[in-house]
Amino acid sequence: MKTIKFIIVALIIVVSDYTFKINAQQNSNLQQSSEFDALAVTIKEKMEKHKLYGLSVVVFEDYKVIWTQEWGIKAANSDDKIDANTSFSTASTSKAVVAMLCGVLEEKGLIDLDSPISKYLQRWKLPKSNFKKSGQITWMQLLSHTAGTTQGGFADFYEGDKIPTIVQSLKGELLPRYDKEIGFIFEPGTDWEYSGGGYVIIQMALEDHFKKPLSELMQEHILTPLGLENTTMKQPNEDGFLTNVAKVHNSKGEIIKTGLPITPQVAPSGMWSTPSDLSVIAIEMQNALRNKNNKVISNAVAKRITDIVTLDKIGGWSAGWRRSFGIGNLDWFSHGGSNTGVGGEFMATMNGGNGIAILANGDKPNRMPVMGFLRNEVITMRGWKKPIQKSLLHKAPQELISAIQGPYLDFLFSAQVIDKIFEENGEVYINSPLFEFILNKKKNKMFYLGNNTFKIEDYPNYVQFNLSATNKFEGIVIYRDVDKKNKVIIKKEAVRNHKTELINAFMQNDINDAIITYKKVKKEAPSLNYEAMLNEFGYQFYIENNMEKAIAVLEFNAKEHSSSYNTYDSLGEIYELTGAIKKSIANYKKAAALNTSNDYKERVAQKVLELTRKL
Structure with a gap:
């Protein structure tokens, strides 16, 4: 009898505990739903304020989608609403998915990413250069923008335009932004420079080697295996292009030409997709990184294409993925996209399975304020933040603070802006226009770790300041890991110079005052x-x-x-x-x-x- 009573009591406890957990989960889901509903209303208001016609978002957490939402219409003067299957031009986000394709093809033994890409080129050959290693640039150097190639990005084309082939593109023909062949600006592997033209070389090599268009290779090895039905690298002037698509608009809200940009440079910017499909890609990558539940991308490939290749200039880049964001003190892999009249954000955490994919059919002034607000609200609302470990922190010496205070040419992301370090109530902060633009923060705390080294809030790298024997600022060292692999050494002259003064003048002053400073600087440094x-x-x-x-x-x-x-x-x-x-x-x-x-x-x-x- 005692045994039976014990079993009954145990069952009551188990059932009660289970019921409690179910109720707690239901309450959590209700709160989450309420928060997202309120955010959806706010986003609609912001879209109206900034004259943005259409927006689509997917949020994922713990390796699963927790929110999808669409707002607005596909095109001006239309009642055709955007839905979960509406595809947008993703612009440069294409590069990250091309890197995935290259990683998969390498694992299958079909290409070697560390070998010279010249071996795979047939229709066009690399141009001659004064840099010794330019003829031996590798796939990985091109994927990570460390090959030294020019042609940063490309203008879109539309039906009726003269559209270049990729051979003509590499030769600089029929391109609004360029009038000469792609070239080299530094010795491969020694620096970083964003190059869409480098990805056109990758496209050329893939198509020459496999005798297939890039769109077919992508469909065969990535899109079909992942079940992505609303993603393509076919262009609007090709058979088989998607039918449920959002058109592009200028800053006045007008459809640009046909509204359907044609991108012959498919690898750097030719993919069309939805936030839902992008979330599948991100979660597959995240699962591959933890080596669990991944179906197409192996752990080895995921690591291969997200391992940091360089910290030069941008603060972190791998093969295809940006690795320079540290929002919430978390580690992210990401790749946004921005073309005239369309763009998006696509970012995911290296650990934990969190992230967001946004696409919008408006120009930069219309979409960027809305997308930025949406991203930041989601990250804050979901609590995607890791605190800095307090046991590692120390009080920064006053002589160090005094030495490093003041303006710098941006050393976090190498943007044409001014960073300012200052002391406030005994704490050290940095004001960065990039943090202000991305996160709407006017100051980010700098946590002192000792040895002249700081960890900056929302930034993934360590920043070490070099001082002279008399405590004068001499330079900066940027590194990600304690072994200082890929460290970047920045001399004082690179961040405090005439350019610093000029940028500060134009960003902070009215145009007339800025011109006065400009004339002074130009007289002192005529070679800029x-x-x-x-x-x-x-x-x-x-x-x-x-x-x-x-x-x-x-x-x-x-x-x-x-x-x-x-x-x-x-x-x-x-x-x-x-x-x-x-x-x-x-x-x-x-x-x-x-x-x-x-x-x-x-x-x-x-x-x-x-x-x-x-x-």
Whole structure:
């Protein structure tokens, strides 16, 4: 009898415990649903404020999807709503998936990523260069942007345009942004420079070697095995292209031409997909990294393509994946995408199975404020954050703080912005415009670990400051692991110089004060590439939706460098984006008069014709 009573009591305890857990889970799910519902309302309001037509998101946690949501319409003046199966042009996110394909093909013994890619090229050969190792660049160097190749990114094409083949693209033909063949700017393996052209070389090698279009290779080895039905590398002018797609829009909310960009440079930016399919890719990678529940990507391939190749400039890059984000003090692999009128964010944690995929069909000023807010709200709401281990922390010596305070040319991500280190209430902080832009934070705490070394909040690398015997700042060492593998040594002259002063002037002052500083700096350091810097400042202000300052900077650049067609081309583009059609036409015509390329003159003539029809 006692045994029976004991069993009954035990069963009651077990059932009660199970019921408690079920109720707790249900309450948690209700709270989660309520939080996401409230966020969905806020995002809709922000889309209306920023004139963004369509947005789609998937959030995953603990290796499974926990939220999907779509807002808006596929195209202006349409009632066709975006749904979970609506695909967007993913732009540069394509590169990460191409790296996955290359990893899988290597594991199957079909290519060798450490061998010279020249062995696989048939239709085109690498150009001659003054750099000794340029003829021996490897797949891995191209995948990680350490090959030294040029052609950073590409303009989109549309039905009716003259569309280059990839051979013509590599030769610099029919390209709005380039007028010469892809080349080299440093000895392969010694630096980092983002190069979409490097991925076109990869595309060429894959297609030459396998005698198939890249879209077919991707379908065979990645998309079909993962069951991705709404992802393709086929282009809108090809048979078999997707039918449920979002069109691209300019900053005024107008559909750009046909709304369907055609990208012959498929490897760097030609993939179309949905956040749902991207989440499948991310979770497969995450499962492969923990070697559990992965179906297509092996543990070896996942590690191969996410292992950091370099910390130079960007703060961390692997084969295809950006590894420089440390949001929430977590380790991420990611790859966003940004083309005119469309773009997204795609990021996942190396451990824990968390992440987010967002795609939107608006231009940078329309989509970026909304996507950034959405990303940050999700990360905060879900508590994706790891505290800094307090037992490792020390109080920073005052002589160290005094030595490192002040402005620096950005050393975290090598952006054309100014970082500022300062002391506040006995703590050390860094103000970085990149952190402000990405995370909406005006300051990030710097945790002192000893030996002149800090761990910066939301940044994945360690930062060590080198001081002289008299406690004067001399340089910085950036590293990820305690063994300091891939460490980057930055000399004082690289982060505190005339460029620092110039960038600070344009970012902090009005245009007239900035020009005064510009003239002073130019007199002191005449060899700097002022045209390129001013052009970059202008586009940075455009991204920040500061149109008045963007135009003022680009107008000044055109006056300063009146013999450069590119300054007028940039003005033509910015005026077009802001709706000043007559000024846009005038500047495009000036650019065409200065450029001797017949291809460029033809493209400008076509552009002018299109703009004239809008008057």
